[in-house]
Structure formats: C-alpha cells, structure tokens
Amino acid sequence: MDRDPIPDPAADLIPAPREAAFGPAGARYAFGAEPDVAAGPGTQGTARWLRGVLGAAAGWGLPPAGPGGRADVRLLVDEGVGRELGPEGYELTVTAEGAEIRGGAPAGVFRGAQTLRQLLGPHAFRRAPLPGARWSLPYGTVRDAPRFGWRGLLLDVARHFLPKDGVLRYIDLMAAHKLNVLHLHLTDDQGWRIEIERHPRLTAVGAWRPRSRRGHRDSPLWDETPHGGFYTHDDIREIVAYAAERHVRVVPEIDLPGHAQAALAAYPELGNTDVVDTAALGVWDDWGINENVLAPTDAVLRFYEGVFEEVLELFPAEVSPFVHVGGDECPKTQWAASPAAQARIRELGVGDEDGLQAWFIRHFDRWLAARGRRLIGWDEILEGGLADGAAVSSWRGYAGGIAAAEAGHDVVMCPEQQVYLDHRQAPGPGEPVPIGYVRTLEDVYRFEPVPPQLSACAAEHVLGAQANIWTEVTEDQGRLDYQVFPRLAAFAEVVWSALPDPAARDYAEFEERMGGHYARLDALGVGYRPPGGPLPWQRRPGVLGRPKEGVPPTV
Secondary structure, eight states: OOOOOOSOGGGGOSSOOSEEEEOSTTOEEEOOSSOOEEEOTTOHHHHHHHHHHHHHHHOOOOOBOOTTOOOSEEEEEOHHHHHHHOTTOEEEEEETTEEEEEESSHHHHHHHHHHHHHHHOGGGGSSSOOTTOOOEEESEEEEEOOSOSEEEEEEETTTSOOOHHHHHHHHHHHHHTTOOEEEEEOEETTEEOBOOTTSTHHHHTTTEESOEESSSTTOOOEEOSOEEOOBOHHHHHHHHHHHHHTTOEEEEEEEESSSOHHHHHHOGGGBOTTTSOGGGOOOOOSOSOOSOOBOOSHHHHHHHHHHHHHHHHHSOTTTOOEEEEEOOSOOOHHHHHOHHHHHHHHHHTOOSHHHHHHHHHHHHHHHHHTTTOEEEEEGGGGTTOOOTTOEEEEOSOSHHHHHHHHTTOOEEEOOHHHHBTTSOSSSSTTSSSOEESOOOHHHHHTOOSSOTTSOHHHHTTEEEEEEEEOOTTOOSHHHHHHHHTTHHHHHHHHHHSOOOOGGGOOHHHHHHHHHHHHHHHHHHTOOOOOTTOOOGGGOOTTOOOEEOOSOOOOO
8 A cells, every 4th residue: 555655653543652753754674465464472372463454454365474584574572572561562673574573472563563554554454455556664763652551441242232343343453452451241130141050041031122212311211122132152262362472351240239220121030039029020122320239248248249249250361350239329228228128237237238249249359359350349439438358430520539549459449520421522512412521532631540649658559440331322333323422532642641630642643643644544444523513314303312511520
C-alpha cells in the first residue's frame, strides 16, 4: 500500500508511544511479495497472530525465515528490554534490513506487533487484500511500555447477551488498543450466561427472559421477543484461549449476594423463602436494583462453591488470577424482614445486615485464596469491613478506591462519572437512549486513574483502570460499538501512555491522531459514533433514556 511520506510517521499512533523517532522523511522499508518472519523463543504466538492478520490483509504467508537469511520481520524476547521497560515493554526498529521487535517478554513482543500493524496503515486492518496495495514501514525506532498493568474493559453480557463471536471480536479490538484485561459480567438478575454442569437449570431457566424493556426503566416500551443465551464450557475455553493468545487476561464475574434473580428463578431455594415466594420468580425483564437476593445459608455457600469450582477450571489462574464476585447493590430489606436471616446474624455475630454481606464476601475471599486466586469486588464490599486480601473495583467514584488503597488494598479505578461508556457522549436530543452525564471523547481523554489526594504509598496500590459498558439499553453489536468507540481509544491512551496531568493534556493533538485512527476503525468495521454525531441508523427516536445534566461530581 502506498502512503504519502509524512514528517512524523507516529502522527496517528494510538495509544501514543513513550518514545518514537523516525527519519529521514520518506525513507521506508518496502516489503516484497512474500515477506518472511524469524520468531525467536517465546514469540511464536505473535508470529502466528501476524500470519493471521497480515496474511488476510496483504495476502502474505509470512513463512519462517530460512537459515542464514535476514528475515523481513524479526521477533525476539530480550531480557535487557524487560529490565528497562518491563514485560510489556518493547523496542520496534525499522531499517534497510527490515523490522525487528524486541520485547521484555512475549507480551511485549505482541504489543510491538500492534504498533507495527498501525505503521503499515489502515489497510492492514482489513480482512482481504485490496488491489494494487503496496506495503512499507517508515525507518525509525519506537520504545514503549505501559503506565498501568491493568488496562481493562468490562463487557456486560448478562443484560443483553453478546454471542461468542462478538466477545472474540472485542478481544481483538482490545488487543489493537493495547488493553489487557477483559472483565466479563456473566450473571445478573436478567440472565445467567455461563454453563454450570452440576446446576443445569442456571442456563436452562436462568439464561432466558420472556421480554425486555426498551430504554430506561421508566420507558413504557417493551420488546416482546424472548431474549437470552449462554456460553458452554467449550465456548468459555475458546474465549480464554483466544484472549491468552493476545495477552489479555479474563476476569469472570459471578455476582453475589445481590443481582441474583436469574439464579433464584432457576433454584428458588437459594432465596429468602420465609419472606418471599421465590418459586413465583422468573428471570427479571426490567432494569434497576432488585430486592431479591440470596439467603445467608450454608446451602447457598455450598451451591456457589460448586459454581466457582467449575469457573476456576474454565478460567485457569495464569489467565484469570482474579475472580470477581460483584458484591454491589445488594438491598438488605429481605434480610431485615427474614427471621432466618436475623437468626443467622446473631449466630455469626456480625452485628447487622451490612455485616452479613461482609460475611458472604469474606467467605469467598478465603475460599478463592485457598485455591490460589484473588477476589475482587465492587466498592460496596467495603461496607461492613473490607475482606482481607480483597481488591476493589471502585465504581461509585474515587472514594471507595481511595479508602481501599490507603488501607493497603489493591484497586482498579472505574468511576461511573468518568468511564462508564453506556453514558451519553453529547448533549441534545440526537443521542440514542441518553443515559447519565455527558462524557465526551475529550472527557475520557482527561480521565486520571490516580487521584491527587492519594499518598505515594497508596498510589502504588492502583493497579490501573477499567472502562465499563453496561448493556441495559445496548442491545446489539451496533449499539455496543456506538457507545464504546471512539472513547475506548482515548481510554486506552490514558492507561497506556505517560500523559501529563489532565488539564495539561493536548487534546487537539490527540484529536488529530484520531483522524488516522478512524480509518483503522472503518477498516475493522467498527460502528463508532462519528465526530459530527450519530448517523441516521444509529439514532433511537422515541426510546426513553435518563440523562443527567451538568458536570458530574468528583466523589
């Protein structure tokens, strides 16, 4: 593919690299008809990935280099790069002898390959060769490494199910933006999305609801089409293996003790049967916070231990060191009214209903730790006392994350006021199903995961940050793409690149680089929100949202 020479070939790299130097202007390494690859130990996965994506885009086979020859693309793990830049750091060099990627570990080589693909131009993101395309790379060197080790995206597949191929597609999109943690929200009131063989009704019953509300929970509109789906064991194994090939960790979330009505519909005995007729419950067809929660019994603990035993087998520790247990938005009204729950509070000596929730979380913290995993939960797990060893996803704002980090617990910052991508992207009536505060591309670019009031010691406990996309009003891939992109590109730069303080960030320069990045997203078929606003088919006229006005609070 021909590209006009530009003074700075890094002018559209996203996320911005730590260091990049190119020249002389217009000097490029031109690939022949059949380039080859030399893959050193530990880099075979990246070589396989390059053959897949560049084989499709350019029609190359990328065969292994022959003995004694100088390969067009050379991949190496370099301990020196690892000592200087860390395991995900890399050095990409292009000279008259071809391209060489040296990574601090296999993951670093893979991150460097993402940069190489960007430098080849937007056609490198297509799935078939375009006629007359010629391929070259600018001479130069890129040295790069991430700011944070946790650079995540949450996909809520419980409210609206995303088929397996959609999950795999999003793993590829994450990898293209150098993100490395996929948080899968697998269970909720509206659906149970993972097969559990010892409890088959969780998917036979819990994976399906009869209808769905269209829009916010105050909307009068309904979609009467039954909705559902789930991932089989083999689907999950495929997702995990696919992610691991791209150096993406997967965090499964099994929500408890709230957000549990799909489980209660399948197994009514899990609920507070002395205060509610749980046998009458179905999978919830509405949105919001649900009063139906798990009962605080040993039988419920044993049931969920069985669930987690299968989850741990499907999500190996090397790919999924963390397991998310939710712990958020758990109403206490049924426990307050339940004689059995009140007797349990007295028996356990936990004081009140908040203590009962903390007991749930502490139990699974110990259970997971005994099996070599770490528990992570939403910041409500702070209520009633933080479980020993637990990490916190700080979603209600920064406050929970600050409290946890100052107490010596690890934190992932994902404040809803800043990085909830289901929130609307612009003011005005044109945004489809507008939810929450306006969070523009620039707002996300100015998000700072480490609040200034954290002490230096506590700041070390900020593992990174995560953007979350909840899917109550995001019912298909088109809506998902619209809400996530282009803001995920800004988020990716925030968590990867060494940016100045938010007010000092050069958004105009980022916006200019986005001009080239939109071409990549077009080639990938991403239905992002255009800078000028939604296209006609991206609108949802008449579907009620719940916009909030003004500047979101910093809490």
